[in-house]
Amino acid sequence: MAKTADVVVIGGGVVGSAIAYFLSRVKLKVTLIEKGCAAGGTSGKCDGNVAVYDALPGYGCQMNKMSQDMFPAMAEELEDDIEWTRKGSVVLIENEAEMAIAQAHCREMVAYGMPFKIMDRKEVHEDEPNLADDIVGGMEVACDGSLNPMALCNGLIKGARKFGATVFSCTAVTGISLGANGKVEKILTNKDDIATENVVNAAGVWSPEIGEMVGLDIPVKPRQGQLIVGERSLAVAKRKISEFGYIMAKFEKLDYRRNVTPEMEKYGVALVFEPTAALNFLIGSSRQFVGMDTACDLAVLRGMAQRAIRFFPVLKDIKIIRTYAGLRPYTPDHMPIISDTRIPGFYIATGHEGNGIGLSLITGQLITQMICQSAPDISLEPLRFDRFN
Numbered sequence: 001m002a003k004t005a006d007v008v009v010i011g012g013g014v015v016g017s018a019i020a021y022f023l024s025r026v027k028l029k030v031t032l033i034e035k036g037c038a039a040g041g042t043s044g045k046c047d048g049n050v051a052v053y054d055a056l057p058g059y060g061c062q063m064n065k066m067s068q069d070m071f072p073a074m075a076e077e078l079e080d081d082i083e084w085t086r087k088g089s090v091v092l093i094e095n096e097a098e099m100a101i102a103q104a105h106c107r108e109m110v111a112y113g114m115p116f117k118i119m120d121r122k123e124v125h126e127d128e129p130n131l132a133d134d135i136v137g138g139m140e141v142a143c144d145g146s147l148n149p150m151a152l153c154n155g156l157i158k159g160a161r162k163f164g165a166t167v168f169s170c171t172a173v174t175g176i177s178l179g180a181n182g183k184v185e186k187i188l189t190n191k192d193d194i195a196t197e198n199v200v201n202a203a204g205v206w207s208p209e210i211g212e213m214v215g216l217d218i219p220v221k222p223r224q225g226q227l228i229v230g231e232r233s234l235a236v237a238k239r240k241i242s243e244f245g246y247i248m249a250k251f252e253k254l255d256y257r258r259n260v261t262p263e264m265e266k267y268g269v270a271l272v273f274e275p276t277a278a279l280n281f282l283i284g285s286s287r288q289f290v291g292m293d294t295a296c297d298l299a300v301l302r303g304m305a306q307r308a309i310r311f312f313p314v315l316k317d318i319k320i321i322r323t324y325a326g327l328r329p330y331t332p333d334h335m336p337i338i339s340d341t342r343i344p345g346f347y348i349a350t351g352h353e354g355n356g357i358g359l360s361l362i363t364g365q366l367i368t369q370m371i372c373q374s375a376p377d378i379s380l381e382p383l384r385f386d387r388f389n
């Protein structure tokens, strides 16, 4: 028997799950299709920061903050515990040269209404006593939070199902049929076909493959990131820590040079430290374009460990229990694509790079507003697909 849906969502990562949740909450008939299992892509191989600290001043930070502010209510709304906490984060400042750049950055963020504050040497060391003695200060971002991304993904899917969504896992989309009028008509899978007038491509780093099915060239590239998991240990840091150089590495600010080894520079190594609810911790990070490769590399991991020990010397005595790598869906301007397209009924929600967990809720909301033709919460201009043409 032919299957039908108002909207088919492709991809069961955090982005597709959030879209399925928001669409089914407004009573649309939604089918979510995932080729593997929920959170089996990048959303299961990442950190869980819901952060503003690593956004750029302007539209970027405002969008991150808007999405972030949706999490307290969502944590209440979902049946599953998503381990949501909001303790703020601290960005470490290594030396006086970095302090001057950080102060200017902080002033700009405050002008956009973000709760950023410079901490002097005394303040930052009182806040995190395990820090290396020579760290000169920090930048506190009071609004930042974190959660368990896999729990978020599964919680959203469970919630979507309660609102009536159908979820097919282990089902791959293999093609998209357009009608004679050029509109989306049918989604082809390796199992059944689904008749629909609307499809959302939320396939993360695989979204270009889905785009090709309708002749669209989506400029998303996989940007690999590796992570180290530490053994359960003392609370090395109370809350999420990163180094100011992380922001530089992410946005490829090549005019600023940190005092790091050539290998660290090459692999885009910069400290991020995330305590988890279980008292393990995650140490990142790296940024490399290595295609779809998700193998960890000892040279990269060594650089990450050295960088972490430079900021927290106590880490040298703590064992690593696991490492993994994920692929961030990168776009050339570091902004996601949340957009309709020239093909009526074909929507794109991808390219969230290192912020997909944090931006998942606003993405679900915006795509729902787009499909329901209601006013968007924020301007959609910077997110449009056609900005790349």
Ligand SMILES: Cc1cc2nc3c(=O)[nH]c(=O)nc-3n(C[C@H](O)[C@H](O)[C@H](O)COP(=O)(O)OP(=O)(O)OC[C@H]3O[C@@H](n4cnc5c(N)ncnc54)[C@H](O)[C@@H]3O)c2cc1C
Pocket (backbone or CB within 6 Å): 010, 011, 012, 013, 014, 015, 016, 033, 034, 035, 036, 037, 038, 039, 040, 041, 042, 043, 044, 045, 046, 047, 048, 049, 050, 051, 171, 172, 173, 174, 202, 203, 204, 205, 206, 224, 225, 226, 227, 284, 285, 325, 326, 327, 328, 329, 349, 350, 351, 352, 353, 354, 355, 356, 357, 358, 359
């Ligand atoms: C090391 C690392 C650390 C990170 N840390 C953070 C962080 O702290 N905070 C944050 O906000 N973000 C972070 N990110 C980024 C975040 O993980 C991603 O932006 C986010 O997971 C992307 O979600 P997604 O749903 O778009 O993609 P995915 O989670 O990859 O989901 C896409 C899904 O589409 C499915 N799919 C593909 N092709 C098909 C097909 N043909 N048919 C059906 N299904 C298909 C895939 O199987 C996959 O499950 C990090 C990323 C990395 C790598």
